[in-house]
Amino acid sequence: MSSRSQAIADILTRAIIDHRLVPGCKLGERELAEIFEVSRIVIRQALIRLADDGLAQIERNRGAFVARPSMQEAMEIYDALTLVEQGVAAQLCDRLGPAGFAELRQHVERQRQAVSSGNDALADVLGQEFHTLFVRLSRNKVMQEIHAQLVRRTTLLRSLISADFDYCNLLDDHQRVIDLLEKGRLKPVMELIDTHHRSVVRGYIMDRQVFPELTPREALQPYLDGKADEAPKPAPRKKTGEGGGAGASRHVHATK
């Protein structure tokens, strides 16, 4: 096993991408130290890792918070993600063999089943994983890590924006990417990737006031003492529109 701080950083990362720890949430050293039954120093090391990953921000003498990217940064993250996936697509266009295409199709099929059986949570996860699988097929670990980090940050962003997904649409995009790629039609693939991500971003309105729906203690409870594997609790989504929202905007469905 690697270090304790790495393990804790992993758990915190998990909690953040599960939307159990929302942007802006204070990550107090003492509190986390008590939760994980570990000294403050180990916590601080974990927080440094999170900050390096862009998932937390540490303010001197104020402590660490779950990152709250600006709209600008959100755009940049999606732009970067698009750039990376387009580049990978260009590489795969030449190099991907039949086995790779089969793997991609199989994944899409699994997600399709999840959608049709109404398992939205699973469909969401599989939708994310398609992108990860896509990059993994490039067989470039460095690229994989960069991409994974960007994906984590987009997942964090989804805590900040209010919208539901139109899984079918995104799923169709995945299917089309595979088909086009197999035909060697690179240009439409790259445009599709662009619009795919843009469709996720467009229409999303950032809700700058995010209230901590769970305290860190509540959020982290399911991950403790090794239950992490079997208890990937999805996000308990509380309906927006209570006291603070200023009653402005509500969810926007991605255009079909």
Add this chain to the structure above:
Amino acid sequence: MSSRSQAIADILTRAIIDHRLVPGCKLGERELAEIFEVSRIVIRQALIRLADDGLAQIERNRGAFVARPSMQEAMEIYDALTLVEQGVAAQLCDRLGPAGFAELRQHVERQRQAVSSGNDALADVLGQEFHTLFVRLSRNKVMQEIHAQLVRRTTLLRSLISADFDYCNLLDDHQRVIDLLEKGRLKPVMELIDTHHRSVVRGYIMDRQVFPELTPREALQPYLDGKADEAPKPAPRKKTGEGGGAGASRHVHATK
């Protein structure tokens, strides 16, 4: 100022990309703690940052070493760098205005002067910075950071390989990228970027035995007490194939 550990991580990073700390070099906590007159904890935090950046690797109960990427990883890093710069080129092809092109040309001109005046060290730095400037023009901070990290890692790789640069050739590449980009000829630009990086990698033979030419104490001396700004000592390149540490094996973190 940010935290002490960040400052130390920055100095170590500097020392590594200056080739004063070479791959495989042991980064002992106690030793560094004495050098920087700081507690071991701060050092460990700095080392965590370095490891997250891919510049160091931490082995449990063995300590931290300057990273020694494998040939495979070296290829992946260059592939990733190519992918990123190609993507940025595609973006700039549409979005870059006259001011941007002027900035690029001015930079190339500066490097040309450095080359013709025989200042190889400066030319080397400027050659690197061209790529940084290129990405900065995309105005995407996230992408910039990813790219900067990749560049640092390639710089680290250059400690492992034995070859000198043909500055003129690389300089011409930069010039041609600008010209082609201005004409909107994206495809040749992307091929040029590819061959540009490939020309750096190809022919390079990884010298797996890298002897620490400087002890950490010697390597870090110039960066201490704020002299960092004005003393960017270049790498003291000692010809390979000597008795090195005089038999007194400064551990080299032997592979296998």
Add this chain to the structure above:
DNA sequence: TTTTATTGATTGGTATCCAATCTTGTGGTT
């Protein structure tokens, strides 16, 4: 010479303490 055991050094981590800074609550002033 090879193998084994012991010793020493280094790391990962805890507990405790301290200074600097931030936050908060209080009280006085307008």
Add this chain to the structure above:
DNA sequence: AACCACAAGATTGGATACCAATCAATAAAA
């Protein structure tokens, strides 16, 4: 009531001392 100043408390960043586990390197034994 609103507002500012200021003291008290809490939190962070860091130092020091200490301990257990593990790795490395030697010394001893076969």
